[in-house]
Amino acid sequence: MTTEWSLQEAELPPLHPLEASRAAFGRRADRPGPDIPVTAASREAVRIHLENVLPALRSLESQADRLAAWGAELARRLLGGQRLLAAGNGGSAAEAQHLTAELVGRFDGERVPFSAISLHAESSAVTAIANDYGYAELFARQVRAHGRSGDILLLLSTSGKSPNLLRAAEAAARLNVTTWALTGPGPNPLASCCDDAVAIDAVPANAQEGHLIALHAICRSFEAEVARKGRAGQGQEADRG
Numbered sequence: 001m002t003t004e005w006s007l008q009e010a011e012l013p014p015l016h017p018l019e020a021s022r023a024a025f026g027r028r029a030d031r032p033g034p035d036i037p038v039t040a041a042s043r044e045a046v047r048i049h050l051e052n053v054l055p056a057l058r059s060l061e062s063q064a065d066r067l068a069a070w071g072a073e074l075a076r077r078l079l080g081g082q083r084l085l086a087a088g089n090g091g092s093a094a095e096a097q098h099l100t101a102e103l104v105g106r107f108d109g110e111r112v113p114f115s116a117i118s119l120h121a122e123s124s125a126v127t128a129i130a131n132d133y134g135y136a137e138l139f140a141r142q143v144r145a146h147g148r149s150g151d152i153l154l155l156l157s158t159s160g161k162s163p164n165l166l167r168a169a170e171a172a173a174r175l176n177v178t179t180w181a182l183t184g185p186g187p188n189p190l191a192s193c194c195d196d197a198v199a200i201d202a203v204p205a206n207a208q209e210g211h212l213i214a215l216h217a218i219c220r221s222f223e224a225e226v227a228r229k230g231r232a233g234q235g236q237e238a239d240r241g
């Protein structure tokens, strides 16, 4: 802050506590919501949505060990030079991309980058494949291009029925690429045809929110395993002197 600016600030009259809160948060602190009318239907829709977050969380909690196992296994594979491929449609595409960004960039601390690709984010390949081979082939073709034996393919879907994800799982199986499905309520075709699945027992939008929590949980386990392997490696180095 420059001296000039600090002088100007000091000259301002002190804000009333309510005004200060308004300035900080952009709305009046004595009201629960924005200064626009809210209908009973809107309020009820929001209440129900928030209420439906809990079943998604409970469903995730009951599958915590599987999420921990996925994170640890993902760490072992990526540390061994394998790759994560991920895909989804719409909101699930955004979730998949969130995970690959955590792995290529970083999640919660400094570490090496890992190989992870969101297949739907390859815009030129996506438009070309959809245009030339049809939307159902979108991910299967990319799995055949990028997938190597021992890689992991994570497929995200609320319905578990999207044909392009089902075809991708089939293509992966032929290449010995491990398939994991993160879906809405099971049973569903995608969860059934993948090697392993976490199916969240909640309405679709809330299941989709649950997917982000699941991905971050996987990242926690992933980083714990990466750190554990790092410490074990350092121990071996020290033993060798």
Ligand SMILES: O=C(CO)[C@@H](O)[C@H](O)[C@H](O)[C@H](O)COP(=O)(O)O
Pocket (backbone or CB within 6 Å): 089, 090, 091, 092, 093, 156, 157, 158, 159, 160, 161, 162, 204, 205, 208
């Ligand atoms: O985000 C949402 C709904 O929350 C939508 O964009 C949704 O992801 C799209 O309709 C998808 O095409 C649905 O595909 P899927 O989850 O059933 O595989």
